[in-house]
Amino acid sequence: MAVLTLLYWFGTLDRQVAALLIPMIKADLSLTDLQISMIQGLAFGLFFMIMSPLMGWLVDRYSRRVILFCGVVGWSISATASGLVKSFGGLFAARAGVGGCEASINPTAYAMLSELFPPKKLSLPMSLFVMGGNLGSGMSFLLGGGVIAWVSTSPQMSLPWIGPLAGWQLAFVVTGLPGLLLAPLLFTIPESRRPRTAGVTAAPSGFGDLWRHYRRFPVFYLTHGLGFALIMAFVVGLQSWNATFLMRAHGWALSDIGYLLGIFQVGSALIGLAFHGWAVDRLFGRGRKDAHLAYFALMCALAFPCATAAYLIDSGMATLLLYSLAYFFIMAFASIGPAALQITTPANLRGKASAVYMVGVSIIGTILGPIVVASFTDLLFQDEKALGWSMALFAALTTGLAGALFFVGRPAMRRAIDARMSAGA
Secondary structure (H helix, E strand, O other): OHHHHHHHHHHHHHHHHHHHHHHHHHHHHOOOHHHHHHHHHHHHHHHHHHHHHHHHHHHOOOOHHHHHHHHHHHHHHHHHHHOOOOOHHHHHHHHHHHHHHHOOHHHHHHHHHHHHOOHHHOHHHHHHHHHHHHHHHHHHHHHHHHHHHHHHHOOOEEEOOOEEEOHHHHHHHHHHOHHHHHHHHHHHOOOOOOOEEOOEEOOOOOHHHHHHHHHHOHHHHHHHHHHHHHHHHHHHHHHHHHHHHHHHHHOOOHHHHHHHHHHHHHHHHHHHHHHHHHHHHHHHHOOOOOHHHHHHHHHHHHHHHHHHHHOOOOOHHHHHHHHHHHHHHHOOHHHHHHHHHHHHOOHHHHHHHHHHHHHHHHHHHHHHHHHHHHHHHHHHHOOHHHHHHHHHHHHHHHHHHHHHHHHHHHHHHHHHHHHHHHHOO
16 A cells, blocks of 8 residues: 555656646746646546546456556656657647556556455545545645746756756656656565455456446446546646636745645645545444445535635635635545445456546546636636636536535445445455
């Protein structure tokens, strides 16, 4: 679990650092808000979505540690390449490489952890694993802020055969390289067992088997997948534009934004993730079979007013405080959602179910999240200064709809859990 968490930490670090660098990239490459949103959302999310089904199929058949090793090496090279390009097309291609290779980590890690922990104790280790992602996201702002502060007072760096690097390029290189050193740690993990049911190795399965299982519990899988995809959209959409909003609305310097966003996000992750996982495990262990969805319906209700007010209040520090509070409430979505999926899905279908889940998260969350915020600004309000209104509207829609879906899906989750228990797997 420690190795998986560390890899997720650095994977998210090189993925999220782009959010802080938006103003520098936009100015250096003369990009529009829509092009920036495509680099952050479409480039990563589209190829993450395309590769996820393949990764899910591989995870249920072949060595999980080899699959993830190749993924880590691939995303590290792509992340480093993001700092060596000098055009919109080159940056789009590099971020697409990061997305395609990072599709390997979720299905492999979820399958590995579900082998190690029983259902009533799965949410906590999932939360600790996801803490790596949240720490990586927070560290991306801290590191990005440090790099920006450094390059603003230092001579421009130049590399042989490549030439001078702008500050945003250097940040990509610095965050991309560590993965190449960490990837071999995967071979310290014993090879995974193949999925088993009642002591017998499960027969190989295809996506047709998964579809037939979905048809047994359509309401659960629809409300679960769409609800958590909307929460992912909330996180990615707001994180993608937080730095730009604080610059436009409050005149903050990028280096200060990086430090403060990083500190708030790391603090929220350290305090919140273990608590959320423990709370859901405790509810589920006491017989609350819909614990995962019921808990997140409540968290959405708490996040709704905080996130909406964060971008309408006339204070940058108040924005950070309210956003961080909302983020604290919903941060465990990346562990609670997959934990519920593992509990309700047969062992020989979990890799593919995780992949399908990640496709939905990618389309609605990673791809559309930043684009919808930008579209609200460019098309609905038609004013860059209205970015705060766009983010407030987006936050209200995502948390409100997700909370309603989780509430509706609770009975279906109870039925799915009963079916899994009666099957004895």
